[in-house]
Amino acid sequence: MKITRFAPSPTGRLHLGHAYSAIIAHSAARQKNGRFLLRFEDIDHTRVRPEFYDGIIEDLTWLGLTWDEEPWRQSDRLDHYQEALEKLKDIGVVYPCYCTRKEIKSELSHLTRAPHGPEGPLYPGTCRKREATPSDPEPAWRLDSKIASSLTGPLTFQTQRGTKTNVKADLLGDVILARKDIGTSYHLAVVVDDAAQDITLVTRGEDLLPSTHIHRILQSLLEFPEPNYHHHRLVCDDSGERLAKRSDSLAIATLRKQGLTTLEIGEMIQSMFKK
Ligand code: GLU
Ligand code: ZN
Numbered sequence: 454m455k456i457t458r459f460a461p462s463p464t465g466r467l468h469l470g471h472a473y474s475a476i477i478a479h480s481a482a483r484q485k486n487g488r489f490l491l492r493f494e495d496i497d498h499t500r501v502r503p504e505f506y507d508g509i510i511e512d513l514t515w516l517g518l519t520w521d522e523e524p525w526r527q528s529d530r531l532d533h534y535q536e537a538l539e540k541l542k543d544i545g546v547v548y549p550c551y552c553t554r555k556e557i558k559s560e561l562s563h564l565t566r567a568p569h570g571p572e573g574p575l576y577p578g579t580c581r582k583r584e585a586t587p588s589d590p591e592p593a594w595r596l597d598s599k600i601a602s603s604l605t606g607p608l609t610f611q612t613q614r615g616t617k618t619n620v621k622a623d624l625l626g627d628v629i630l631a632r633k634d635i636g637t638s639y640h641l642a643v644v645v646d647d648a649a650q651d652i653t654l655v656t657r658g659e660d661l662l663p664s665t666h667i668h669r670i671l672q673s674l675l676e677f678p679e680p681n682y683h684h685h686r687l688v689c690d691d692s693g694e695r696l697a698k699r700s701d702s703l704a705i706a707t708l709r710k711q712g713l714t715t716l717e718i719g720e721m722i723q724s725m726f727k728k
Contacts, residue, residue, distance in 0.1 A: 456653045459513075459520075460643065462494045463505035466704045467512040470658065470688040470696040471607040473722050477685050478656040479518045488652055491524040496635050496642055498528070512705040516715055525650070527642050533638035537645050537675055538594060538630065546601045546674055547630055549592030550580040568626055571663045575626030595668070598622045610665055611632040613654060613681045625668045644668050647679035659684040660695055685728045695727070697704030 457478040461471055482489035505544045527534075531679075541547045552560070559573050560702070561567045568575040576595065585592060602622030609610070609617040632643045647655060649669075662684045672679055687695045696703055708718060 454653070455482055455485050455657065456490065456651050457482040457487065457656055458490040459518075459646070459651060460490050460492045460646075460657075461509050461588050462497070462500070463502065463509060464497075464500045464504060464560045464703075465502075465699075466508050467707045468696050468700045468703045469708075469718070469722050469725065470700075470707065472512070472516055472705055472718065473688050474656065474658060474685065475513060475518055476516065476719075478654075479580060481654055481656060482527050482685070487518070487653075488521045488524055489636070490652070491520040492650070493524055493526045493528075494639065494642070495526055495528045496534075496637055496639075498635065499552065508706065515709060516705065516718070518700070521690065527646065529651075530642070533645050534631075537641055537671075538637070540675060541596075541630065541671075542594070544604065544674060546597050547594045547602065548581055548597055548627075549582070549583060549585040549589070550576075550585075550588060550595045551592050552576075552579055552625075557606070567625075570625050576628075578627055580625065591633045593629050593633045595627040596630050598625075598627050598670075600716070601670050601674060605670055608669050608673055610669045610679070610682050612683060616702065616711060618665075620666045621668045622666070622670055624663050628667055630671075640664060640667050640671065642673040644677065647680060648672070648675070651678075652680050654681045654683060656683045656685060658687050658695075660687060665685050688722055688725045690725075693728065 459475040459478045461467065479489050493506060536641050538547070557576060560577050560579055566576060567577060581597060608620040610619045610620060628640060632638055665682055669679070689695055690700065701707060705718065
């Protein structure tokens with residue numbers, strides 16, 4: 454049975470891009486008597502606003518989507534992420550990082566060949582050899598991508614049709630798995646929850662393709678099952694940029710107030726795919 458999910462952050466109302474993502478996940482589940490789940494990615498308490506939980510539910514309901522369980526909130530599940538982090542510490546694939554953003558920037562500016570990923574410079578590995586000491590302030594924890602890939606060996610992720618992509622362990626470098634202020638990260642939380650909710654098909658925008666490489670590594674290290682992946686096309690604005698949370702004029706709630714029907718929303722989405 455197919456189990457899919459939509460995992461919005463309650464940091465704003467849904468726009469056309471979110472709606473498309475939700476519809477893709479929902480219809481994949483509904484086509485085959487599967488299950489569709491809703492999960493709020495609300496670990497970043499600095500950005501979450503309480504009114505958006507209900508706002509998002511209102512948007513999804515208006516779009517005609519239904520879900521099969523009470524929505525999960527990641528903020529209720531911090532213990533589980535902590536447990537996963539402890540396991541990664543035990544295996545020896547994470548290290549504490551005390552760098553500030555400013556220090557990382559300055560370190561990178563001194564390197565003649567700074568490591569680069571799809572979205573710019575990567576963490577240069579300054580703290581890789583550091584041990585945590587009790588007197589130090591609370592660190593962030595980073596994945597040691599080299600050690601991780603030596604432990605997992607070659608990995609792939611695949612679509613439902615069986616098309617495989619080779620995992621590049623160093624694609625995003627030594628990413629943060631636990632921020633010092635919230636004790637976890639998107640990467641860690643999403644992997645723990647996809648496993649806990651038995652998600653069999655992860656659908657999300659192709660902007661998150663690089664993250665999937667990290668997620669497969671974490672699944673392997675934490676001995677979680679491997680879901681299939683579908684990275685869908687992005688909905689873009691006139692200038693060809695992916696819609697941002699700020700695209701209030703393209704928020705579902707706004708369009709609905711202007712009198713658009715769900716059918717018209719669907720047509721709008723179709724006309725806005727990334728070229
Ligand atoms: N919360 C993420 C987003 O809004 C989705 C994460 C995921 O589906 O893995 O882009
Ligand atoms: Zn560091």
